[in-house]
Structure formats: C-alpha cells, structure tokens
Amino acid sequence: MTLDRRHFIGTLSATAAVAALPGCAATAPGAGGMAHPLLIGKARQVLLARGKAPRVVVCGGGWGGLTAAANLRQLAPRAEVVVIDRNPVFFSSPLSNMWLVDMVDGEHLTHDYLRAADKLGWRFFQAEVRQIDRDRRQVVTSLGTLDYDWLVLAPGIRYNYEAWFGNDRQAADAARTRFPSAYASNAEHLAIKRALHAFKGGEWVMNLPPPPQRCPPSPYERACLIAWHFKTHKIKGHITILDHKPAIAPIGLGYKLAFEELYKDYVTYVPNAHVREVDPFNRRVRTAAGDHAFDHAILMAPHQAGDLAWLAGTVGQDTSGWADVDPVTMQVKGDARSFVIGDAIAAVSPLPFRYYPKSAHIANRLGRIVAYQIAEHLAGRAPERRLPDNLCYMVVNGTPREALNVQFDYGFDEQGRIAQKQLDFNERTPALYREDFRWANFMFGEMFGSAAPEVTPKA
Ligand SMILES: Cc1cc2nc3c(=O)[nH]c(=O)nc-3n(C[C@H](O)[C@H](O)[C@H](O)COP(=O)(O)OP(=O)(O)OC[C@H]3O[C@@H](n4cnc5c(N)ncnc54)[C@H](O)[C@@H]3O)c2cc1C
Structure with missing residues (x-):
C-alpha cells in the first residue's frame, strides 16, 4: 500500500504553501512589528505590549500549537501570533521509539523554537503558563502577562497518578x-x-x-x-x-x-x-x-487533559478529565474566542469510537482547522465546517526495517454526528517504514518551515 494520496497531497500543498508565505522570511517580531520589551521579570508585568494587530496567543508549542501558529501566519497575516511553551526546544514523540533503539538520531527529532519563530513570523516565549483569565482575555506566564483577542490552547496531556496512588x-x-x-x-x-x-x-x-x-x-x-x-x-x-x-x-x-x-x-x-x-x-x-x-x-x-486545559477552566464536570469543546469548531463551550486543540479535547461523537485518536496527525489537523476559523472570523466571514483525518505509521521490525499503518477518515452521518472510518494496514512492509519518514518530514516542514532539519533513517 502507498501513502494515502489525499492525505499526502493535502500535507504536501500545505507545507509548500507555508514555505511560500510572504511573511515567512520575516524575523521573529512578526505581524506586530514591535521591539521586544524587557523579558526578565515578575509574572504580573506586561510581557508584550499591545499593538494595533489582533493578537492570537497559542499556549503550548507542541504539534497542535505549532501547526496553528504556522497556518495563522499564512491565513491571517495581519494577526500577531505569540507561542508560549515551557520547553526550550521541541522534541518529537513520533519517531521517538526508533530513537530509543538507535534507529534514528535524536538531533533529527529536536527542533529550535527561536529559529522557527524567526522563519515563520510568530513570536516565541519560553515560559510557564500559570493562569488563564478568559473573562479578561489575559494569560499569566512566568515571564509576565499577555492580553489576547483569540486564545488557542494546545496543552497535550498529563498523568493521573491519583487514580493509582490517591x-x-x-x-x-x-x-x-x-x-x-x-x-x-x-x-x-x-x-x-x-x-x-x-x-x-x-x-x-x-x-x-x-x-x-x-x-x-x-x-x-x-x-x-x-x-x-x-x-x-x-x-x-x-x-x-x-x-x-x-x-x-x-x-x-x-x-x-x-x-x-x-x-x-x-x-x-x-x-x-x-x-x-x-x-x-x-x-x-x-x-x-x-x-x-x-x-x-x-x-x-x-491520561487526562494537560494542566492548561484545567487552568483555563475548560474541563467540564462530565467530560472525564478532558476539555469541553464544540466537537466541530473546537471552541470552548460558551466562549467563542477560545479554542482547545490536540490530545486535550473530550469526546467528539456519541458513536462508539467517541474520541478522536490522540495523535500528532489529529493535533496538526485541528491546528489547521482552528487557524482557518480564526482567519475567517477576522475577515468577517462565517467559517465552513471542517473535520480532520488521521494517519499513523508504526515500526515493528528493525531487520529488515518494516512498519504497519492505520488511517481514519471522518464525516457527518445522516443525523449530523461525526462518524469514523478506520482502515488498518496489517501487512508490515519496508515501504510503510519509508513513508513514516516522509510523513514526519512533511509535518516538520509545516510546523518549522525551512528551519526543520530533515529526518533520515540511520543505516
Ligand atoms: C512514544 C510516542 C509515540 C508517538 N507516535 C506518534 C506517531 O507516530 N504519530 C502520531 O500522529 N502521533 C504520535 N504520538 C502522539 C503525539 O505525540 C501526540 O498526539 C501529540 O504530541 C499531541 O499534540 P498536542 O499539541 O495536543 O500536545 P503536545 O505535542 O504534547 O504539546 C503540548 C505542549 O504544551 C506545553 N505545555 C503544557 N503545559 C504548559 C504550561 N503550563 N506552560 C507552558 N507550556 C506548556 C508542553 O511543553 C508541550 O510542548 C506519539 C506519542 C508518544 C508518546
């Protein structure tokens, strides 16, 4: 089997489009074009003064957050996009199992936030998000406060050790x-x-x-x-x-x-x-x-939604530890200016599958969808309904190198519910192994632009 053409072309064109962004060669100050104010300081000082541009603050610079940032710069070039992550660098969990057994180099899985910010035109702050006040539209970080017009939360997951140890x-x-x-x-x-x-x-x-x-x-x-x-x-x-x-x-x-x-x-x-x-x-x-x-x-x-989803008060009483969002728009219920994407979201359908797979591919697709929606709102248009797809390669053998694959497609059934189709590719093949690397390189290209080093398999 070969990489699903629709997915492949979709990823390819988005990557090429991001690389071709007029704003992509811009330096880190991005759309706002302001100089950085003092960065070292107390949580209550203003981290970044407001300019005239509408501001989108993306909390969490993982797979969902970085995809949203890259696509926002493309689709809403006049918006100022600020990404906050506690980590100094990005390390990819996809492909990391191969790194454990020395089938891929760690440096290929590690990406530089500052270089990507510079290339793609968003701003980056390495900071801990400590509070989110959705009424005041303000994020409090370890470096200072940030006001926003639109908030994208991409917090990933946290462990629930209490379930084991009280x-x-x-x-x-x-x-x-x-x-x-x-x-x-x-x-x-x-x-x-x-x-x-x-x-x-x-x-x-x-x-x-x-x-x-x-x-x-x-x-x-x-x-x-x-x-x-x-x-x-x-x-x-x-x-x-x-x-x-x-x-x-x-x-x-x-x-x-x-x-x-x-x-x-x-x-x-x-x-x-x-x-x-x-x-x-x-x-x-x-x-x-x-x-x-x-x-x-x-x-x-x-697993349950990452801390940020809890800090922002998005985890409902009956959402089993996951963020309560509209399953199509990803807007936080009752707050049209805030979105949660990626692994942190609650069930999206009453059908038996209930949850989107908590994968980097889905986080990427939801990042694109939310960027599109914010861009449409900023342009005064009503966004159309869009759904993600999912694709995962799993390496099962090192001699020879072989992988499996699973794909998911989503659509609306006659009752308007999100329905899932799953296709397992159970035959392990070297072709699927090679496609895993192509998938990763397209994803990294979209998230990091030309700042992304190519991931290549070790011999
Ligand atoms: C071993 C392994 C293998 C995997 N393989 C695949 C694969 O092959 N294909 C695939 O599609 N998926 C794979 N995944 C899943 C994939 O890694 C996740 O689904 C994906 O990372 C989800 O993206 P996200 O944006 O929701 O969260 P993340 O990528 O986890 O991003 C969340 C970010 O938020 C930041 N953050 C959280 N809280 C704060 C805070 N308070 N302040 C500042 N920053 C904060 C974190 O530092 C992090 O960078 C794999 C996962 C693992 C563990």
Whole structure:
C-alpha cells in the first residue's frame, strides 16, 4: 500500500504553501512589528505590549500549537501570533521509539523554537503558563502577562497518578521517576533510553492505561522495538504487555503477527489487565489478569487533559478529565474566542469510537482547522465546517526495517454526528517504514518551515 494520496497531497500543498508565505522570511517580531520589551521579570508585568494587530496567543508549542501558529501566519497575516511553551526546544514523540533503539538520531527529532519563530513570523516565549483569565482575555506566564483577542490552547496531556496512588505522593514520585513512560513529558524519553541500554536481562513490564490514551498504537510499537533490541543484542529479556483493553487495537492483526512471528520468545500480550495496584518500591503490578513482578517497567498512569486545559477552566464536570469543546469548531463551550486543540479535547461523537485518536496527525489537523476559523472570523466571514483525518505509521521490525499503518477518515452521518472510518494496514512492509519518514518530514516542514532539519533513517 502507498501513502494515502489525499492525505499526502493535502500535507504536501500545505507545507509548500507555508514555505511560500510572504511573511515567512520575516524575523521573529512578526505581524506586530514591535521591539521586544524587557523579558526578565515578575509574572504580573506586561510581557508584550499591545499593538494595533489582533493578537492570537497559542499556549503550548507542541504539534497542535505549532501547526496553528504556522497556518495563522499564512491565513491571517495581519494577526500577531505569540507561542508560549515551557520547553526550550521541541522534541518529537513520533519517531521517538526508533530513537530509543538507535534507529534514528535524536538531533533529527529536536527542533529550535527561536529559529522557527524567526522563519515563520510568530513570536516565541519560553515560559510557564500559570493562569488563564478568559473573562479578561489575559494569560499569566512566568515571564509576565499577555492580553489576547483569540486564545488557542494546545496543552497535550498529563498523568493521573491519583487514580493509582490517591494522595500517596511518595509512591507517585517513585513510579514517575524510576519507571517513567515518556507519554506526557519529553524529558522522560532519555530516562527510558538509559534504562534500556543498561538493561542486562530479565522481566520488562509495560502497561497500557484505559482509553482514551495518547497515541494508542505506539506502546505496541515500543514493545516491538525493545524486543528487536533484545533479539539483536542477544539480551535475555522478556516483555509483558499489560493492556487494559480486551484486545490489541488499532492494527490488531498486524501487531499480533509481529509478536508471534518476530518476537515469540520475547513478548507476552495480556488483555483485560486492569491495573489494581502498583508498587514501584517492590517492583510489582497487580492487575485483573494476574500479578506481575518486574526488573524494569514502563508504568503508564491514566491520561487526562494537560494542566492548561484545567487552568483555563475548560474541563467540564462530565467530560472525564478532558476539555469541553464544540466537537466541530473546537471552541470552548460558551466562549467563542477560545479554542482547545490536540490530545486535550473530550469526546467528539456519541458513536462508539467517541474520541478522536490522540495523535500528532489529529493535533496538526485541528491546528489547521482552528487557524482557518480564526482567519475567517477576522475577515468577517462565517467559517465552513471542517473535520480532520488521521494517519499513523508504526515500526515493528528493525531487520529488515518494516512498519504497519492505520488511517481514519471522518464525516457527518445522516443525523449530523461525526462518524469514523478506520482502515488498518496489517501487512508490515519496508515501504510503510519509508513513508513514516516522509510523513514526519512533511509535518516538520509545516510546523518549522525551512528551519526543520530533515529526518533520515540511520543505516
Ligand atoms: C512514544 C510516542 C509515540 C508517538 N507516535 C506518534 C506517531 O507516530 N504519530 C502520531 O500522529 N502521533 C504520535 N504520538 C502522539 C503525539 O505525540 C501526540 O498526539 C501529540 O504530541 C499531541 O499534540 P498536542 O499539541 O495536543 O500536545 P503536545 O505535542 O504534547 O504539546 C503540548 C505542549 O504544551 C506545553 N505545555 C503544557 N503545559 C504548559 C504550561 N503550563 N506552560 C507552558 N507550556 C506548556 C508542553 O511543553 C508541550 O510542548 C506519539 C506519542 C508518544 C508518546
């Protein structure tokens, strides 16, 4: 199978269009054209004085936030776009499982915010967002306050360790620091890599939390690549996957065949393994499907919307820890000037799938959709309804390099509900592996413009 043409062309044209932006060669001051005021200071000082241009503040410079910023500069060039992220650089979770086992260089997954801001014409501040006052339209950061006309929140996810440990902070900290999962925090990827490379053999446990979780197929990809690493380096290790779900999903057959055909002696898959108790001190997990002792583990606490969604008061009483938005416009309910995009959003449909997959591809598409909507509002036009699509490549083998793929399309059914079509590509192929890199390069091109270094596979 080849990369879906519609998706591919859509991504290609958007990337080319961003690269061709008249404003893209501009320097970081962007549309407002103002000099930077003093940056060091107290949270209550004004971080950036207002100019005449309408201002869009994007909180969270991950996949959704950076796509929204790039597309806003293209679609609404007179708007001032400000991106705030707590991290000094961007590190990509997509492709990071390959980095764990040295199939790709870390520098290819790391991107420079300042260079991208300079190339694409948005402003960047490395700061912690501490408060969001939607009535006053003001964001309070560790560097100062920012007023806005439009707010885009792209906060990603956070772990809900309380579901496992209640108020026991010591146990939560032990689980997080000794056996991190690197799903909510990029800093944890290095800890997993170091643990893997120091691992001399024994039992390695990984759990999947209850849905919805960030990037559902990627823990299985990680298991395959760690098993490949054990096999290649002749490490007597064994991986047990404790899955909350009753079966592998998505791409269930493809993964099942990979586990059976490639990693029979290395991987055991356990379904319905609802976590009952985690003991990070004695290295044990008790589940509905049995108890498991481990030498090392990747312990993944349940996921919920990132802190920013909570700070902004967007998480509803009945949205199970996710941001309550209009499922088509992504506007926060009751606030037409604020949007939440990416992994943080609540269910979008009453149909059984309920949630969009929490993926970088969906975050990118929602970033585009929200940029389009703000641009249309600024132009005094009513935006049309647009829906995302999704596409994920998952690498399952290193010798030879092979990957699987899953695609999702969305449309409205006759009752106006968002409906999902899913297509699994269960046959692992080298072509899908190569397409993973093409996908990543198009995405990075859209988010970082010509500031993006090309990601290439290592031999
Ligand atoms: C191992 C792994 C593999 C994956 N593989 C794929 C894949 O192959 N394909 C795919 O499509 N998806 C993949 N994903 C999922 C993808 O990474 C996420 O879906 C995507 O990052 C979601 O984008 P987002 O914008 O919602 O959140 P993020 O990209 O997490 O961005 C959120 C940003 O907000 C910032 N932030 C949060 N709070 C604050 C604050 N208070 N102040 C300042 N900044 C703040 C964070 O620093 C972060 O940069 C993978 C994920 C993992 C963990």
